[in-house]
Amino acid sequence: MPVQEQNCDRERKLKENEE
Known part of the structure; x- marks a missing residue:
């Protein structure tokens, strides 16, 4: 889930x- 990681960033x- 790269989207979640980007959201956190x-x-x-x-x-x-x-x-």
């Missing part, structure tokens, strides 16, 4: 950007 980048 995307959410992580979003959280890092919010900081």
